[in-house]
Each structure stands twice: as structure tokens, then as C-alpha cells.
Amino acid sequence: MTSRKNTALKAVMLILLTSSVLFAASCSNNNADGNYILAEPDGKDYSYHYPVGWKELRSDSLVAIESPDGLANISSSWYPLSLADVDLYAVYGESEDPEGDLLSDYIVKGIGENSTGYIEGLRENFGENIVFEGELQNVEVEGGTRPAKKLVYHMKVGDDEYFHETVFVLLPDDRDRCFIYVLHYTAADETAKEQHKAVFDTVINTFKFTTLFGSNEEAQAEAPETVA
Numbered sequence: 001m002t003s004r005k006n007t008a009l010k011a012v013m014l015i016l017l018t019s020s021v022l023f024a025a026s027c028s029n030n031n032a033d034g035n036y037i038l039a040e041p042d043g044k045d046y047s048y049h050y051p052v053g054w055k056e057l058r059s060d061s062l063v064a065i066e067s068p069d070g071l072a073n074i075s076s077s078w079y080p081l082s083l084a085d086v087d088l089y090a091v092y093g094e095s096e097d098p099e100g101d102l103l104s105d106y107i108v109k110g111i112g113e114n115s116t117g118y119i120e121g122l123r124e125n126f127g128e129n130i131v132f133e134g135e136l137q138n139v140e141v142e143g144g145t146r147p148a149k150k151l152v153y154h155m156k157v158g159d160d161e162y163f164h165e166t167v168f169v170l171l172p173d174d175r176d177r178c179f180i181y182v183l184h185y186t187a188a189d190e191t192a193k194e195q196h197k198a199v200f201d202t203v204i205n206t207f208k209f210t211t212l213f214g215s216n217e218e219a220q221a222e223a224p225e226t227v228a
Helices: 002-017 102-108 118-129 190-206
Strands: 025-031 036-041 046-051 055-058 063-066 072-082 130-132 148-157 160-172 177-187
Touching (some): 072 190, 102 148, 102 160, 102 177, 177 190
Antiparallel strands (some): 063 072, 072 177, 130 148, 148 160
16 A cells, blocks of 8 residues: 555656756765755755655656655756746836735746746646645745745545645846746655655755855755754
8 A cells, every 4th residue: 555655646746747847956975964964956056954764766857855654755846937027027026916926926827928827737737636725825945035935735636635835936046037946745645744744844944045146155055953
């Protein structure tokens, strides 16, 4: 039963991310304090820490880490937005709609011509089988210096139900573009969600852009003090 659900969990993760622009990451063997491993992409765009014991999953199109019991995983992707897509916004993060903002608009309805919002895309793929839990939540990333939102939902696939948290982080740069980074947590059931959620929180809390746009300055995520 567990093996079947592990396989299905990875299939769900692939479905959720097939429309993304995915990047291959290299999870360093640098064991920062004996309890955590430093993860950073080959291009060193960002880094974060995750506990020893979690397994790195890799393929040509997907990078993820998986819990020791195989019932939860965390994956990363990114979406570029050109200046043409955001020229309606006077400043990054501000929308035509006084109640909206760039990141929320991207998640809910999409940005740019022929764009589909993340939520709309999920509804198109899963229909009535997906349930969103509350509104978009503000999330603190890099000490609150980056706009970030979290979407919480669960959905049925066949006879199984999966639980998800997706965090979107906006990174403008000085090359007439901005990027939306997506960190995605999937659990095979509600018990696994609660059991492993602290690890996803650790990933979010230690997430740091290592190459700061507009400069050659580099930073690295600091390992947390205790094991999640």
C-alpha cells in the first residue's frame, strides 16, 4: 500500500509541475552542522537547508527532496516574466487593482496575454477534486524582504487524497525581467502532512537568494539551530 502511494505521490508532483520551467539543482554534500544539508542550484540562484535523512530526487526535468518514509516531498520551479508582461504595474508588486498585487494576480488569474493563473490551471486539471483552504496567505521569506504568498489545498486523485502547500516568491532583477520562484510541498495523507510540515517550514525559513540582482554579492542560507 505504502509503495503504491509513494509512486502515486511522485506522479501527482509531476502533474503539478509539468507546466513549470524547471531547473536542475545540485544538493551539496556540505553538511552544515551535522543535522542539515545545504541545497543550492547549479547556477547558485538560491539556497536552503533540509534535514539529513531526506532523500534527493533527480531527473532531467525535476528536482525534489523526499521524506525518509516516502510520504512527503518538496520541489522547486521558477517562472520568468518579461517587462512586457508587467508593464501595467507602475512598481513591482503593485497592480491596476488597488486590492491586488503582481504576485497575487499571477497566482489567481495570470499575467500577460494568453496567461492562465496557477489556481485556474489547477482547477482545469483537477476540477471538483481540488479544494482550496482559505485565501492566499502572506509568508515571510528572507526576513520579509521578498514578496511571498502561500496557497494551501488538497485534492483527490482516484481513491487517494493529497495535501499541498505552495509558496510563491517574487524576485525582480535589473534586466527588465522578474522571476517567480515556487516551492511546493506535497504529502500523501493528512497525517504525513502534519508529520513533515516542519521540514517545509525549515526550507521556507532558510530560503535565501544567493546571487543578489544588480550586484555580484553572494549570500548563503544559514542552517537552523535545531532539527525540524
